[in-house]
Amino acid sequence: MRGLICKVFLAVACVAGSVSAEPETEVYYPRSPGSVVLEFSETPGGLKAPGSTLRVYGDGRFEVSRPAHEKESGDWVGQLSTAEMDGLCDALVARRLHAFDADAIRAAKRAGTRRRTWIATDPPVTHLVVHYRTSQSGGTVEEQTGSISWIGLRTDAHQHPEIPEIQDLEATVGELRTLARDPRLQPVP
Amino acid sequence: MRTFALATPLLAAALLGLLSGDARAGAFLFAEQGFADTIMHPGGYDGTGGSLEVRVCIDPTSVNGGEMVLPLENIVRTLNALEPTTENVVSGDDNNIPPGQIDFESVALHELMHCIGLAHPNIGTGRGASNPDFCSSHEGPNEEWDLDPGDDDTGGSGDDERDDDVNLAWFQISNNDPFTIAPVVDTSTYSQDLEALPGDDSFAAIASREVAAVSSIDPSTEAVMHQGTHLDEAQRTLGHDDVAMLRLGMAGHDGTAGTLDDYTLALRFVGFTVSGCDIILGMDASKTGFAACQASAAFPVEAHGSIVEAFVYFDPTDDWFFNDAPNAPNAPSSLSVPSLSTVGLMALALGLLAVVALAPRCRR
Numbered sequence: 185m186r187g188l189i190c191k192v193f194l195a196v197a198c199v200a201g202s203v204s205a206e207p208e209t210e211v212y213y214p215r216s217p218g219s220v221v222l223e224f225s226e227t228p229g230g231l232k233a234p235g236s237t238l239r240v241y242g243d244g245r246f247e248v249s250r251p252a253h254e255k256e257s258g259d260w261v262g263q264l265s266t267a268e269m270d271g272l273c274d275a276l277v278a279r280r281l282h283a284f285d286a287d288a289i290r291a292a293k294r295a296g297t298r299r300r301t302w303i304a305t306d307p308p309v310t311h312l313v314v315h316y317r318t319s320q321s322g323g324t325v326e327e328q329t330g331s332i333s334w335i336g337l338r339t340d341a342h343q344h345p346e347i348p349e350i351q352d353l354e355a356t357v358g359e360l361r362t363l364a365r366d367p368r369l370q371p372v373p
Numbered sequence: 374m375r376t377f378a379l380a381t382p383l384l385a386a387a388l389l390g391l392l393s394g395d396a397r398a399g400a401f402l403f404a405e406q407g408f409a410d411t412i413m414h415p416g417g418y419d420g421t422g423g424s425l426e427v428r429v430c431i432d433p434t435s436v437n438g439g440e441m442v443l444p445l446e447n448i449v450r451t452l453n454a455l456e457p458t459t460e461n462v463v464s465g466d467d468n469n470i471p472p473g474q475i476d477f478e479s480v481a482l483h484e485l486m487h488c489i490g491l492a493h494p495n496i497g498t499g500r501g502a503s504n505p506d507f508c509s510s511h512e513g514p515n516e517e518w519d520l521d522p523g524d525d526d527t528g529g530s531g532d533d534e535r536d537d538d539v540n541l542a543w544f545q546i547s548n549n550d551p552f553t554i555a556p557v558v559d560t561s562t563y564s565q566d567l568e569a570l571p572g573d574d575s576f577a578a579i580a581s582r583e584v585a586a587v588s589s590i591d592p593s594t595e596a597v598m599h600q601g602t603h604l605d606e607a608q609r610t611l612g613h614d615d616v617a618m619l620r621l622g623m624a625g626h627d628g629t630a631g632t633l634d635d636y637t638l639a640l641r642f643v644g645f646t647v648s649g650c651d652i653i654l655g656m657d658a659s660k661t662g663f664a665a666c667q668a669s670a671a672f673p674v675e676a677h678g679s680i681v682e683a684f685v686y687f688d689p690t691d692d693w694f695f696n697d698a699p700n701a702p703n704a705p706s707s708l709s710v711p712s713l714s715t716v717g718l719m720a721l722a723l724g725l726l727a728v729v730a731l732a733p734r735c736r737r
Contacts, residue, residue, distance in 0.1 A: 228663035229498050232601045252473040253604050255692050299407030305487045305666045307499040335499055
């Protein structure tokens, strides 16, 4: 449905729903070749070395940089189709990652904390930065950046099914992990 | 799984005496999950003393399964021997790891020890502290980390000023020295209670290489359970703290060494199966971005818990090095382990019991 809205109302941008505090504000992700839509990385929990990084541009180009300790290390580049990019933007908007309030969600986590009898050790730190735009009804457009840093996302998604924001973040990150190993990636010469 | 009931208190005490040496402060799994003062035990421990068999398996569907066998056999021997070592961090040209690769055996040893109940002695990267190398703890009532390294400027040592942070690590009461071990390891000689610290010490000391350096110990000494491995680094033998924490668990539910509920740890590599296993290892990128132990636990007795189910996952996209050197001169070769196809055929033909009977490799 959002994809349809996106295509109907804006030819070159993915339209979001409205931001709750300002109902007349639209959120969308730029779709021009030079615009970075998102940056994603995960720092391994048990390893004193960085993980791979993923960057997605508005035209669907995506770049992956893998450190030496990963197989097929080095710099790679791939291209998402327009439909795939629509899907990615729609998902980012629908999951409201631009409005991810880490402090509030951590507070919700703490409020629900009880003794846990399941554990996943050595959790990674997930980093996600989204670059989006807000459009006011008066025509003002602003560049915005949302930054999320989360420890133990897989574990929290397993232990907190009642927190939709964590589920949405894990769903997005899962897709980005897959994208970072997309078979269409080609080594950068 | 229990194989046979055993050990008189005298025998247990004798074994503990033989194993005495150096050690350090450590912690137990689930301490950070609301069980702060709980000692964790491997799967199958129910308070009955004896030899506690822990059956370790490789998921037959995992990639690199065959290459895991020899490192896993080494790990089983290492844990069953419970021999504390120093200078156990071997880097660069001094190990057999090609540059840039990650040593599977070292990481698997760490994760497997999680899966039998041990936690990081340090805070680690999973808690959001600005420095993960301070002693494992909670933020305390002020809900903030208080990480003053004290006069030695080294986090994790005994002079750390931690304000209201709540200690989760067990330390040796007599000296808070992470590089010695008490002759008898139990709750009379190890404690989490900072009131029991000796002398002027203000917090539990842990076995990081940084603390070793300021303690006049070779800085290539570190507990296996200390979180954070480097590339091209082997850490395949236990530190003293690792041994001390395992032995603390082996004192049983009564926390007293030399009594009937003591157990001895007997890990056994079963082979390629997912049935009848206490711990299953495998490569699975959907479970971890590096390596992890995923475990569930039960807590039937106050201040004691046991692992119920445990898996060790590794990320197959990492460039793992699989050690091909046995750690015992007369160790059985991994070539004698039934191959994946052999195991599969046996399983089909004879059923699981036949696989279990034919696959065992490692002996104490």
